[in-house]
Amino acid sequence: MRLNTERKEEPLFIKVHEKDNVAIVVNAGGLKEGTTFSNGLVLTSRVPEGHKVALKEIAEKDEIIRYGEVIGKALKPIKKGSWVEESMVELPIPPDLHKLSIATRVPDALPPLEGYTFRGFRNPDGSVGIKNVLGISTSVQCVVGVLDFAVKRIKNELLPNYPNVDDVVAINHQYGCGVAIQAPEAIIPIRTLQNLAKHPNFGGEALIIGLGCEKLSPLMLAPDGKDRDILSLQEQAGFSDMVTNIMNMAEEKLEKLNLRKREICSVSDLVVGLQCGGSDAFSGVTANPAVGYAADLLVRAGATVMFSEVTEVRDAVNLLTPRCETKEIGNALIKEMQWYDEYLQKGKADRSANPSPGNKKGGLSNIVEKSLGSIVKSGSSAISGVLAPGEKATQKGLLYAATPASDFVCGTLQLASGMHLQVFTTGRGTPYGLAMAPVIKVSTRNALAEQWNDLIDVNAGTIATGESTIEDVGWEIFHHIIEVASGERKTWADQWGLHNDLALFNPAPIT
Amino acid sequence: MRLNTERKEEPLFIKVHEKDNVAIVVNAGGLKEGTTFSNGLVLTSRVPEGHKVALKEIAEKDEIIRYGEVIGKALKPIKKGSWVEESMVELPIPPDLHKLSIATRVPDALPPLEGYTFRGFRNPDGSVGIKNVLGISTSVQCVVGVLDFAVKRIKNELLPNYPNVDDVVAINHQYGCGVAIQAPEAIIPIRTLQNLAKHPNFGGEALIIGLGCEKLSPLMLAPDGKDRDILSLQEQAGFSDMVTNIMNMAEEKLEKLNLRKREICSVSDLVVGLQCGGSDAFSGVTANPAVGYAADLLVRAGATVMFSEVTEVRDAVNLLTPRCETKEIGNALIKEMQWYDEYLQKGKADRSANPSPGNKKGGLSNIVEKSLGSIVKSGSSAISGVLAPGEKATQKGLLYAATPASDFVCGTLQLASGMHLQVFTTGRGTPYGLAMAPVIKVSTRNALAEQWNDLIDVNAGTIATGESTIEDVGWEIFHHIIEVASGERKTWADQWGLHNDLALFNPAPIT
Ligand SMILES: [Ca+2]
Ligand SMILES: [Ca+2]
Ligand SMILES: [Ca+2]
Ligand SMILES: [Ca+2]
Ligand SMILES: [Ca+2]
Structure with a gap:
């Protein structure tokens, strides 16, 4: 249109x-x-x-x-x-979670879209990576200083010898000790770290650096539960020894990873995350609908597409439960909303505090208006699954992956769910990037795309001025995804190396 | 002895x-x-x-x-x-907070210790810095990628021209947006960021980088409430412009900071934080008593000394309230314990989950034993003040600064309270460091000091083997503090550049 x-x-x-x-x-x-x-x-x-x-x-x-x-x-x-x-x-009262109709308007399956492929790295477990990265997990933040030092040296001294390896990424975080690890909600950060270590871009070869006395055992992060790839710093003879041993383990992995080669893969192997950040009134009429169109293309091509951000979906959830394929999926969606309602209530958080001042300055009056503009990212297909925060996606189609709206927390959780790349819409503008997976930034307005021409990857602002259509930009995003996934194109964030830290979602106490 | x-x-x-x-x-x-x-x-x-x-x-x-x-x-x-x-x-039942005796055994003032000085940087407001650092605050994590890029260039291209400036430090964090900023507990992270920006090592010259649409206004971080030193990324013409403008602002500040010179200052100008991490059964008999002795020396010399870590103090708080100078101070201490009890209860955290497995392997049966060994760090003087998490210290003497025990969260909060340097005791060993302030690591055992001879600054293990006394090591720590504060000695962490990320304490929800 x-x-x-x-x-x-x-x-x-x-x-x-x-x-x-x-x-x-x-x-x-x-x-x-x-x-x-x-x-x-x-x-x-x-x-x-x-x-x-x-x-x-x-x-x-x-x-x-x-x-x-x-x-x-x-x-x-x-x-x-x-x-x-x-x-x-x-502000209207939010939809009553006990009175939602579920699976009452399930959209018919969209016509299949065939023949679209990309060049990815096939992993031993059948999954596909879109980058070839040496991932280094950490069981606790205590090791970060040493690991950062070692990673710098690995990048400078070893990586150039392994031309097929794209990058070395440390999964640093603020968890592992000094946290209530037996609290019920600790399952969220622990599951997130476990699934991050298994990210498909790591080719099943992640190293794990632990300290030795932390609450979160490094073994809990080992993909196969074996301690083969774990280095415990307390067992090393000082700092120099730590660095030497991390580098030695890294070199062994680099040799293996260097053998990985890109091959033709179906778009159905892709897992794409959707998110918005710094929204404005155009988000819901330009960038988000275009992303929704691209989401439909991906679903038609058999891929996995995740949309997220509970606090931005909550006030329009009455439009989502009818689209759930089954009662079970609808109830899972409601359960995530309920959990979040209680979480916010426990912290005495005021629901009207989202949108941000920037959102409001951009024209979004309240969370209902923001939500309506946000959920159009999900396109028009049936919702075929719901993931709790940090759960790994195992299905195809459109999934609701429950996450906070915080760009970094959402990004981290979608990565844990296996996201290969993220499509990120922004109206006000944010220079967001992730080290583990490319982020394609879509501008809602021409002015932002012009002002930030070395940061914005796709401009959807032309939809507002009539220079292009939602379908045009939707296809542009779809093709952009394929080129980035194939390693033929770099996002601006990757070009500059703009990578934000991971931000774990830990609703349990700090101790 | x-x-x-x-x-x-x-x-x-x-x-x-x-x-x-x-x-x-x-x-x-x-x-x-x-x-x-x-x-x-x-x-x-x-x-x-x-x-x-x-x-x-x-x-x-x-x-x-x-x-x-x-x-x-x-x-x-x-x-x-x-x-x-x-x-x-x-496990015994924790002391009942309603039945504590307060100010009943207030120790007499210790004999003054005069004539000890160090060489520090006097600030316009009368406070003193022990390093000369260009601090760059951030109002939101969205800006971190860009700022890290700019800081790397500032360090490589500008810093060498300003020989009197020691370092450039970005105050990165995971707050500012996507958080419940109006929740009652949001006061803690906001106050922490405000006080970090005013850290005495920054000489009152911190820059602030904001995005433009975040919930936490950059103005809230400006020490004088003026927008003079704020750069808003959304107002810049793209990435290259952002980097150029950050560098230009940094250069102006570097010129000013380069004029700072060390001068003789009294030890009473120092604010020293105490903490332990990776404790073992020796912590409470070697390193912590030696730190306690040094704490007494510092208090006698008129300095400010903070001990912290609520979860490790809670079970021995009955030994602390009698030492509080006044009823008010005792009640403030109890209030912090109460707040934390409720915080842990809300998150259904099990109190017996501290100590960590490493603590237990090291011989600490339970939190009571750990607490008794932990509070000896506070020495023997009266408690002359209590700080809520992230509050700035404004008094001399021994203060209880309420923080979680998590090394990074405690470190960040003590920095916000104005800590110049931290004395950190460890039994199991952790390669902990902070960019904003030196961390002096004290080993509880000879074996660790030998094994980690390029990480441990002071060995208190000799107390256990009778090779030295608590007094000997206490004086060694005291002299070590003065040398580090004067810039004459580097901690191992600073020598290697081992700096952990800041970790804000945000008990309010993520949105
Ligand atoms: Ca959003
Ligand atoms: Ca977001
Ligand atoms: Ca401790
Ligand atoms: Ca600690
Ligand atoms: Ca970092």
């Missing part, structure tokens, strides 16, 4: 759904009072870029409708043509 | 208090059944190094006494001369 908008210079708004009584202003810098749109609508006040304009008179207590859904009620009468500010919109 | 032990080769045990009915075996590798000590005691079973031997017959349900305090009751009869294993000791 091509949005009904005209040339760049003209005043433009985007109305998403025919029922909507608000639309968002497209023009950079916003539009001033008195501006007349081609349909005759006249602005009765200034409306900033990305913010909402009332398309009709809205009486006090009337519903404000976007995406065809209620995003809140008017706290006072809103004039046709005026700016619908955050303070005018009452 | 010189411990009543003899030549290294002979079988040795350490009995700490005359009331004790158990003692710990000193000899490396432990002692076998049938070994006879000089006092006539014969081992009826093997006893590993650092583990406890029964000095008398102990009947079932009898109290097991160490440090003159009850560390538990016997779960079965224990023969004189036999190994007192963890499974034989019942």
